[in-house]
Amino acid sequence: xxxxxxxxxxxxxxxxxxxxxxxxxDFDLRAGEILGVIGDNGAGKSTLIKALTGxxxxxTGVIHLNGEPVSFRNPLEARxxxxxxxxxxxxxxxxxxxxxxxxxxxxxxxxxxxxSLFRQxxxxxxxxxxxxxxxxxxIRIQSIRQRVETLSGGQRQAVxxxxxxxxxxxxxxxxxxxxxxxxxxxxxxxxxxxxxRDRGLPVVLISHDMPNVFQVADRIHIHRLGRRVALxxxxxxxxxxxxxxxxxxxxxADVPQVQVSxxxxxxxxxxxxxHGER
Amino acid sequence: MxxxxxxxxxxxxxxxxxxxxxxxxALTGQVTGPLAALxxxxxxxxxxxxxxxxxxxLALVVQQxxxxxxxxxxxxxxxxxxxxxxxxxAIMVMGSVVIGRIAVSGNVWLALLAGVVVTVxxxxxxxxxVSLASLPPFIxxxxxxxxxxxxxxLFTDSASYPIKSTLLTALNHGPRVGGVTITYGAMxxxxxxxxxxxxxxxTKWGTRIYTVGDNPHAAELVGINVKRVLFGVYVVxxxxxxxxxxxxxxxxxxxxxxGYPTANLDSITAVVIGGTSLFGGRGGVTGTLVxxxxxxxLQNGLTHAGIDSLYQxxxxxxxxxxxxxxxxxxxxxxxx
Numbered sequence: 001x002x003x004x005x006x007x008x009x010x011x012x013x014x015x016x017x018x019x020x021x022x023x024x025x026d027f028d029l030r031a032g033e034i035l036g037v038i039g040d041n042g043a044g045k046s047t048l049i050k051a052l053t054g055x056x057x058x059x060t061g062v063i064h065l066n067g068e069p070v071s072f073r074n075p076l077e078a079r080x081x082x083x084x085x086x087x088x089x090x091x092x093x094x095x096x097x098x099x100x101x102x103x104x105x106x107x108x109x110x111x112x113x114x115x116s117l118f119r120q121x122x123x124x125x126x127x128x129x130x131x132x133x134x135x136x137x138x139i140r141i142q143s144i145r146q147r148v149e150t151l152s153g154g155q156r157q158a159v160x161x162x163x164x165x166x167x168x169x170x171x172x173x174x175x176x177x178x179x180x181x182x183x184x185x186x187x188x189x190x191x192x193x194x195x196x197r198d199r200g201l202p203v204v205l206i207s208h209d210m211p212n213v214f215q216v217a218d219r220i221h222i223h224r225l226g227r228r229v230a231l232x233x234x235x236x237x238x239x240x241x242x243x244x245x246x247x248x249x250x251x252x253a254d255v256p257q258v259q260v261s262x263x264x265x266x267x268x269x270x271x272x273x274x275h276g277e278r
Numbered sequence: 279m280x281x282x283x284x285x286x287x288x289x290x291x292x293x294x295x296x297x298x299x300x301x302x303x304a305l306t307g308q309v310t311g312p313l314a315a316l317x318x319x320x321x322x323x324x325x326x327x328x329x330x331x332x333x334x335x336l337a338l339v340v341q342q343x344x345x346x347x348x349x350x351x352x353x354x355x356x357x358x359x360x361x362x363x364x365x366x367x368a369i370m371v372m373g374s375v376v377i378g379r380i381a382v383s384g385n386v387w388l389a390l391l392a393g394v395v396v397t398v399x400x401x402x403x404x405x406x407x408v409s410l411a412s413l414p415p416f417i418x419x420x421x422x423x424x425x426x427x428x429x430x431x432l433f434t435d436s437a438s439y440p441i442k443s444t445l446l447t448a449l450n451h452g453p454r455v456g457g458v459t460i461t462y463g464a465m466x467x468x469x470x471x472x473x474x475x476x477x478x479x480x481t482k483w484g485t486r487i488y489t490v491g492d493n494p495h496a497a498e499l500v501g502i503n504v505k506r507v508l509f510g511v512y513v514v515x516x517x518x519x520x521x522x523x524x525x526x527x528x529x530x531x532x533x534x535x536x537g538y539p540t541a542n543l544d545s546i547t548a549v550v551i552g553g554t555s556l557f558g559g560r561g562g563v564t565g566t567l568v569x570x571x572x573x574x575x576l577q578n579g580l581t582h583a584g585i586d587s588l589y590q591x592x593x594x595x596x597x598x599x600x601x602x603x604x605x606x607x608x609x610x611x612x613x614x
Contacts (some may be wrong), residue, residue, distance in 0.1 A: 046554070075501070085499075091496050091499055094559075095495070095560045100485065105486075105497070109482070119481045130565075
């Protein structure tokens with residue numbers, strides 16, 4: 001492989017009683033790309049994303065992050081490993097300032113005695129860092145001290161994206177980030193996603209909106225019946241083909257797929273660690 | 279992103295950072311409205327009644343505010359998490375009768391310690407039912423209120439204990455300044471307000487309370503332990519109710535299981551009138567201090583105006599519903 005694989009999963013499965021939510025599912029994310037993940041309702045996209053971000057523990061399978069095997073027991077462990085997630089509309093605290101939202105759960109204290117003895121937060125430093133970061137990402141707001149509730153829906157989601165972009169060190173996962181937005185705001189957020197990628201963070205974009213996915217994704221992971229049925233370059237397939245594969249109207253063999261290494265061929269991942277249950 | 283917009287953002291920031299002293303943040307915010315209402319009430323009563331505006335009466339207003347005001351600080355913490363503590367005064371009364379009964383046998387320090395332990399434990403009961411069992415605070419604290427109202431009578435056989443110890447009544451004393459006594463209890467109330475204003479606006483602990491009250495789901499997503507924050511808030515509130523119990527023993531030197539019957543609702547009124555949202559995440563203790571003074575000024579002023587105390591309760595009731603309506607309206611406007 002020429003480009004480094006950032007996140008790779010092989011043979012993930014998850015059952016709930018008799019319901020198979022994920023069956024022998026593979027996943028590949030390369031450095032510097034936006035990977036669209038598409039699939040019909042109930043195809044198991046969320047299960048896959050939850051497994052990759054620590055929100056659930058798969059029954060079988062292995063996940064490698066930058067070639068190292070990882071197994072997240074909860075979202076916090078995934079975050080500590082550098083994986084940040086944006087959710088549809090839930091990620092911000094509307095009554096708090098923009099800068100407080102960027103530092104939500106990660107507040108910084110002042111240096112010296114004011115921080116150690118008096119536990120005082122370093123609000124000026126957090127505001128300064130937030131303003132720089134927002135400017136870097138090209139997000140325009142009147143003031144970093146604005147409450148998030150005074151922003152438009154698109155700006156609010158931009159704040160959520162800015163937060164994950166600020167803290168993620170490996171990759172960003174965006175689960176339907178534009179589902180609640182209007183057309184113009186959706187495009188603002190898509191532009192922002194492109195800028196996040198251009199700053200060097202690979203992005204996993206889960207979306208129902210085919211035109212959006214085809215507009216920004218470099219490659220597309222097509223999910224059906226709990227597994228990846230195809231991984232394609234965005235330029236190689238039409239939207240109709242992708243939808244046909246996604247719904248089962250066409251066989252994945254009919255579309256030009258991307259070749260991915262198996263873990264055994266991939267020099268970056270250790271051999272023979274698992275797969276016993278497959 | 280053009281360099282021009284970056285400069286604009288930086289300029290916004292420079293003006294913002296300059297004026298961010300924590301005490302200024304605590305004073306501005308949502309306090310302006312309640313403060314205007316307080317000043318208006320003081321002006322009206324000063325001009326319409328003869329004896330309202332005197333040093334002695336204003337000192338009395340402060341004395342009358344101390345217990346409810348301190349309770350309301352604990353109440354504010356709970357309300358900021360989108361909860362409510364209907365049992366706050368009942369916990370305080372339970373603490374005060376425990377202190378009173380143990381003090382009879384002599385050891386007042388032990389009595390005071392036992393009172394603190396009891397209020398903190400009762401706060402922990404509220405906190406664990408709300409956080410671990412995920413029960414609605416309204417029902418939990420209503421249950422605790424009902425149980426404690428009977429519990430305090432059972433514990434005392436419905437008797438009250440006179441308080442003779444100087445330690446236990448110490449908060450009703452203090453230095454005289456210009457003919458009026460500034461009691462240690464009033465100092466404790468103001469001091470606790472300042473301390474909590476700092477803790478809420480300037481520390482991680484405070485930010486987390488606001489985050490949990492504003493959007494518990496977002497708080498969880500960023501790794502905040504929501505249950506621990508909630509539990510902690512009820513325990514700290516319990517500790518604050520112990521201070522209120524000590525102040526109450528100073529103001530009326532009797533540990534009465536039937537005392538302070540309206541203080542539960544008065545503390546909620548003070549919090550709501552002070553601009554803290556019942557929906558959580560907005561407001562603070564500075565507003566609550568002003569809200570407490572509004573409640574007391576209204577009651578005291580109406581007394582001076584010769585109006586029946588039953589009408590005072592009607593006025594308080596109207597005021598709290600009005601304050602909630604304003605809260606609701608401003609919230610709807612902001613979320614548009």
